[in-house]
Amino acid sequence: MTKLAEWLLALSVLGAAWVTLNFNLLGLDLPPPLQQLLWPLPVYLLVVFGCYSLATIGYRVATFNDCEDAARELQQQISEAKRDLALKGLKF
């Protein structure tokens, strides 16, 4: 199954569950407060997911390692390499 198919399957299962409960197709008598929560639930979930995504990306950008040491070490090694290669007869 492709990832797209997995997503479609999961979304349609959730969607069907929502429709069933929301329009009371099974004749379950859900208490009114629960019914009121159910109606906008997809929008809530979307908003929660959006916030989670933004927070995660923001956190990861903020904590992205800056490898200052690696850059400095590389600069030193570049000079060392150039000296050594020149000795070995490389014409740059």
Add this chain to the structure above:
Amino acid sequence: MAASGNKRKSGDKYSVLLPTYNERENLPLIVWLLVRCFRDSGYNYEIIVIDDGSPDGTLEVAQQLQKIYGSDKILLRPRAKKLGLGTAYVHGMQHATGNFIIIMDADLSHHPKFIPEFIRKQKEGSYDIVSGTRYSGNGGVYGWDLKRKLISRGANFVTQVLLRPGASDLTGSFRLYRKDVLQKLVERCVSKGYVFQMEMIVRARQLNYTIGEVPISFVDRVYGESKLGGNEIVSFLKGLLTLFATT
């Protein structure tokens, strides 16, 4: 010396593929670092330079390096014109005599010091692939501004959500592969550019290959021009959606 003798006797040989396009300044430096790294760690190796007719004379420098280090260590497999990275790997691999292949950029973004870590990791878990990662552990980048970090992290997040690939760095190209595994993957991969690296991991998962990860520091190129530019975000998204719909 005894330790390095043992490593040579283990029979493993590592072929490093270096695709180059206008890397005249970087090539000698990366080769020097590679040679030193392998000499110090004692693993058996060869370096295969695949130059695509660089107008800056990269091939001429590569020939000088071959004279210095020997034609058993530096192999030149040039092509007449710029044919792209994906086919450069295929071309280089055809001439590789190692049972492991290491793919890295020649622009000094990928430091050879991580190769012994890749090898250790591979042996530890007997992995089919070991991938360098900028996104986890002590991994990181140098020389990226906020915008580039944001795009990179954002793209990575979307990819993780859509593809759940089981590896943290999909667009990186510093990896170690078993040769037969790389061969099978390359046959199956159709995309180009960044997406090519991503597809390799996705296909590897499909084929149930195991993937280990080693955190790496990625230092942005010091010399030379960046070649992948312009509408790379658009082509990345297209490639991502294609993989999403087809794998």
